[in-house]
Amino acid sequence: MEIKALIADSGLLGKALSGNIDDYPDGIVIPVDKPYRWTSADVIRKLKWAACRHFGKRNLKVGHAGTLDPLATGVLLVCVGKATRLAETLQKEGKEYVAGIAFGATTPSYDLEKAVDKLYPTDYVSEKTILEALPEFLGEREQVAPLFSAKSVDGVRAYELARRQYKEKGKAKSDVLEDFDHSVAEALNVQRIHIHELELLDFTPASAGGAVSPGHAQPQRSEDGRGRDSAAPRRPDVDLNLESGPGSRINVADTSGLNLPVATIRIACGKGTYIRAFARDLGEALGSGAHLCSLRRTKSGGFVAETALSVPQALELFST
Numbered sequence: 001m002e003i004k005a006l007i008a009d010s011g012l013l014g015k016a017l018s019g020n021i022d023d024y025p026d027g028i029v030i031p032v033d034k035p036y037r038w039t040s041a042d043v044i045r046k047l048k049w050a051a052c053r054h055f056g057k058r059n060l061k062v063g064h065a066g067t068l069d070p071l072a073t074g075v076l077l078v079c080v081g082k083a084t085r086l087a088e089t090l091q092k093e094g095k096e097y098v099a100g101i102a103f104g105a106t107t108p109s110y111d112l113e114k115a116v117d118k119l120y121p122t123d124y125v126s127e128k129t130i131l132e133a134l135p136e137f138l139g140e141r142e143q144v145a146p147l148f149s150a151k152s153v154d155g156v157r158a159y160e161l162a163r164r165q166y167k168e169k170g171k172a173k174s175d176v177l178e179d180f181d182h183s184v185a186e187a188l189n190v191q192r193i194h195i196h197e198l199e200l201l202d203f204t205p206a207s208a209g210g211a212v213s214p215g216h217a218q219p220q221r222s223e224d225g226r227g228r229d230s231a232a233p234r235r236p237d238v239d240l241n242l243e244s245g246p247g248s249r250i251n252v253a254d255t256s257g258l259n260l261p262v263a264t265i266r267i268a269c270g271k272g273t274y275i276r277a278f279a280r281d282l283g284e285a286l287g288s289g290a291h292l293c294s295l296r297r298t299k300s301g302g303f304v305a306e307t308a309l310s311v312p313q314a315l316e317l318f319s320t
Contacts, residue, residue, distance in 0.1 A: 032075075032078050034074060036071065036073050039246065043078065047318075062078065064079065065077040071250070071252065072296065072297060073297070076300075077301075094299070095268070095300050096298045101293065102255065105291060110291050112252050127203040143273065146274055193273045206260060276291075
């Protein structure tokens with residue numbers, strides 16, 4: 001797909017945009033490395049305020065092409081001005097992720113936003129059994145979206161269905177649920193997805209201390225000349241003081257004491273694939289529960305994490 005909009009990636013580091021939005025008749029696309037514990041909406045609010053001030057526009061259109069969960073990092077395509085017309089097309093492009101999947105425990109959200117609700121044996125989970133199971137997930141298949149998602153069912157958001165269940169049980173959202181009814185997820189429409197490639201990058205058995213502490217992605221890799229990680233995943237290059245800022249309101253369950261086995265898997269997939277749901281399904285295929293303990297989007301269409309801008313770097317584009 002040919003994109004005529006200005007691509008504001010790492011090639012524009014240190015350069016400010018013109019103060020006239022008319023200089024960008026096709027708009028601007030900014031590949032942003034979304035910070036950990038920020039919602040996609042947090043990023044849009046931050047950049048929209050800066051862009052409106054920079055261009056002197058009160059109602060400048062700013063949006064994104066494919067949301068990322070709060071506990072995920074990586075490529076989030078921010079579209080400014082007329083580039084917002086590209087959002088739907090960009091969303092249809094293929095994605096690539098590096099996912100950390102912990103076996104032996106489930107959570108209602110299938111990631112660490114909710115506390116563990118049930119533990120499972122992991123006797124059958126090994127590098128060998130994971131490699132044997134992965135081919136079953138390649139190609140086109142059906143997937144049930146996570147209950148805690150923005151997917152709409154008969155006009156009602158999935159997370160609203162989840163909140164109703166919490167309310168009916170008389171529990172607060174932050175409570176540990178011993179009796180959470182995962183069957184409610186069956187109310188969601190099953191969708192067709194396509195997984196193109198699956199690669200097991202690493203496996204840490206439980207005996208080797210496979211638990212993942214909240215807030216930590218997979219091990220750091222070597223850095224390039226700009227001090228950025230040259231191979232995903234990594235912690236975002238922003239101030240992540242959890243006592244303040246957008247990320248402070250996002251809960252992260254601590255599973256570090258459970259000593260769970262963890263697999264790191266590269267996933268290349270099509271539009272609409274929920275990696276949290278993939279983690280759930282892989283755990284079931286191995287006869288053990290599983291949840292997503294880290295996630296990084298390394299590619300979105302032709303955009304890669306290595307050239308994406310951190311939020312501070314993206315804000316520099318709108319400096320006056």
